[in-house]
Amino acid sequence: MSRVANRPTVSVHKFSSCDGCQLAFLNMGEGLIDLAQQVEIVHFAEAGMVAPERATDITFVEGSVSTPEDQERIQQIRQRSGLLITIGACATSGGIQALRNLQGEDWRASLYATPETIASLATSTPISDHVKVDLELWGCPIRSEQLLPLLHDLLHGVQPGKMEEPLCQSCKRSGVICTVVSQGKPCMGPVTRGGCGAVCPRMGRDCYGCSGPIDHPNRAALERCLEGLGLLPDTIQRRFKMIHATQFGGDHRREKA
Numbered sequence: 346m347s348r349v350a351n352r353p354t355v356s357v358h359k360f361s362s363c364d365g366c367q368l369a370f371l372n373m374g375e376g377l378i379d380l381a382q383q384v385e386i387v388h389f390a391e392a393g394m395v396a397p398e399r400a401t402d403i404t405f406v407e408g409s410v411s412t413p414e415d416q417e418r419i420q421q422i423r424q425r426s427g428l429l430i431t432i433g434a435c436a437t438s439g440g441i442q443a444l445r446n447l448q449g450e451d452w453r454a455s456l457y458a459t460p461e462t463i464a465s466l467a468t469s470t471p472i473s474d475h476v477k478v479d480l481e482l483w484g485c486p487i488r489s490e491q492l493l494p495l496l497h498d499l500l501h502g503v504q505p506g507k508m509e510e511p512l513c514q515s516c517k518r519s520g521v522i523c524t525v526v527s528q529g530k531p532c533m534g535p536v537t538r539g540g541c542g543a544v545c546p547r548m549g550r551d552c553y554g555c556s557g558p559i560d561h562p563n564r565a566a567l568e569r570c571l572e573g574l575g576l577l578p579d580t581i582q583r584r585f586k587m588i589h590a591t592q593f594g595g596d597h598r599r600e601k602a
């Protein structure tokens with residue numbers, strides 16, 4: 346952490362992903378200008394700075410490891426990084442593309458006419474399956490409001506806290522009326538980590554779990570609750586497999602690459 350004290354260097358690297366989490370940086374607006382004065386951003390292709398080989402004090406990684414090239418590149422990036430921070434569902438859990446990890450047969454053959462030409466791994470896996478990760482920011486996508494306090498802490502030598510409480514506690518703390526209780530909507534809040542400010546329940550809609558599971562999700566209890574709301578077994582399983590396809594426990598544990 347001491348390396349981040351004086352105008353640290355920062356890079357943002359992309360792996361298999363949609364670029365949405367990188368947009369959280371650009372969406373900071375004036376905050377980004379502020380940040381650029383406090384750090385030296387050396388590689389962030391989406392913002393126009395391209396120097397992927399440079400070593401940096403703080404490295405943000407978006408996206409999952411899903412190709413042989415990804416496997417090699419993440420090792421090199423780890424060696425050149427002080428702190429390595431993963432951002433978003435793809436980097437922290439493999440993302441939607443990890444649905445392929447649940448396929449028995451080779452998914453390439455069902456999508457491509459010449460699957461042998463597709464250089465892709467059979468699985469999509471989080472960065473932490475491959476290298477040491479110092480911090481994780483969950484969400485799909487992450488929000489600028491998550492990045493700013495994290496960067497503020499890092500620049501002032503403070504160890505950022507880990508978000509461990511379930512989303513339901515965010516609702517309670519903010520006075521948001523529970524969508525399950527008031528509207529009978531199948532909310533994933535009881536097993537989802539907080540940190541997003543309960544954006545969806547605030548708007549009267551149920552959470553679909555984009556911030557990923559808390560450390561010890563009680564999946565069985567939520568399954569019983571969703572069953573009580575009238576959801577069919579298949580629909581319930583789909584709720585758990587949505588964005589963090591292999592992370593909510595049950596019968597669908599992640600396969601390692």
Ligand code: SF4
Nearest residue numbers: 513516523524532534
């Ligand atoms: S709306 Fe969802 S997240 Fe909020 S308290 Fe109810 S179940 Fe929990």
Ligand code: SF4
Nearest residue numbers: 541545552553555556
């Ligand atoms: S309420 Fe749930 S689905 Fe909505 S942003 Fe938060 S974690 Fe994601």
